[in-house]
Amino acid sequence: MTKNDALYAAPLQEIIDFAFDERVVAVFPDMIQRSVPGYGMIIANIGIVAAKYAQAGTHCYDLGCSLGAVTLAMRQRITQPDCDIIAVDNSPAMIERGRELLARDNGSSVPVTMICADLKEVKVENASVVVLNFTLQFVPPAQRLAVIRSIYQGLRPGGVLVLSEKIAFADPAQQQVLMELHHDFKRANGYSDLEISQKRTALENVMIPETLACHQERLAAAGFSASYLWFQCFNFASLVAIK
Numbered sequence: 001m002t003k004n005d006a007l008y009a010a011p012l013q014e015i016i017d018f019a020f021d022e023r024v025v026a027v028f029p030d031m032i033q034r035s036v037p038g039y040g041m042i043i044a045n046i047g048i049v050a051a052k053y054a055q056a057g058t059h060c061y062d063l064g065c066s067l068g069a070v071t072l073a074m075r076q077r078i079t080q081p082d083c084d085i086i087a088v089d090n091s092p093a094m095i096e097r098g099r100e101l102l103a104r105d106n107g108s109s110v111p112v113t114m115i116c117a118d119l120k121e122v123k124v125e126n127a128s129v130v131v132l133n134f135t136l137q138f139v140p141p142a143q144r145l146a147v148i149r150s151i152y153q154g155l156r157p158g159g160v161l162v163l164s165e166k167i168a169f170a171d172p173a174q175q176q177v178l179m180e181l182h183h184d185f186k187r188a189n190g191y192s193d194l195e196i197s198q199k200r201t202a203l204e205n206v207m208i209p210e211t212l213a214c215h216q217e218r219l220a221a222a223g224f225s226a227s228y229l230w231f232q233c234f235n236f237a238s239l240v241a242i243k
């Protein structure tokens with residue numbers, strides 16, 4: 001039922017801000033795979049991280065879960081008793097489709113609750129694993145510290161936050177090279193220059209990348225004693241921050 005992404009293939013009169021609506025949901029697995037270098041590897045390895053850090057009798061959170069790819073990877077790997085997964089997204093279309101996909105996943109007994117809500121309204125509590133996989137970049141920058149703080153407060157000692165983001169670089173030359181390589185990656189995956197540029201415009205006001213240093217300083221300010229880069233390809237990166 002999933003279609004190939006051609007949302008930006010034809011010239012658009014007016015490019016409206018990117019939204020995770022029904023049209024995006026219909027092509028999302030194809031879109032994200034062809035847009036985020038290492039997406040499949042990141043998902044699989046979040047399962048590995050969850051297996052290591054999940055603690056018995058705690059909640060694991062997938063914040064900005066989209067169709068639940070992270071949830072399904074964690075569910076497959078977690079072996080600790082009495083864990084459950086709380087998956088949150090504020091797009092009704094994502095949650096509706098995510099629930100259908102979850103209903104077909106029968107390889108694990110780890111319970112999952114999928115909630116349609118703004119992640120800022122969800123209280124993280126008794127958590128051992130929290131994942132923000134390409135979600136924080138859509139939260140307005142002024143609200144990001146409060147989000148990370150409330151995650152820190154809801155984590156148990158020894159718990160982990162996985163934070164994956166498209167990143168920016170302070171050095172303009174580095175920014176240029178890694179952005180061009182990302183565009184080359186998209187071209188190699190069949191996107192045209194028009195698709196790349198129209199999508200870029202659509203994302204401009206809604207997805208705001210920050211530098212790795214900015215993310216790591218915020219994690220430290222929220223209380224995380226350590227954060228480590230475990231993945232980077234071009235301008236896409238993922239950190240683990242441990243409480």
Ligand SMILES: C[S@@+](CC[C@H](N)C(=O)[O-])C[C@H]1O[C@@H](n2cnc3c(N)ncnc32)[C@H](O)[C@@H]1O
Binds near residue numbers: 091120
């Ligand atoms: C790039 S997608 C995340 C991909 C997903 N985590 C995965 O690994 O497949 C970003 C998601 O975050 C959701 N989102 C953005 N802002 C949100 C918010 N404030 N609360 C909840 N979900 C949000 C969007 O609806 C979208 O589904």
Ligand SMILES: O=C(O)C(=O)C[C@]1(C(=O)O)C=C[C@@H](O)C=C1
Binds near residue numbers: 032036134200207
């Ligand atoms: O930077 C881009 O061009 C992207 O398409 C990135 C990105 C993301 O990182 O979330 C943006 C929106 C889509 O959900 C898929 C990928």
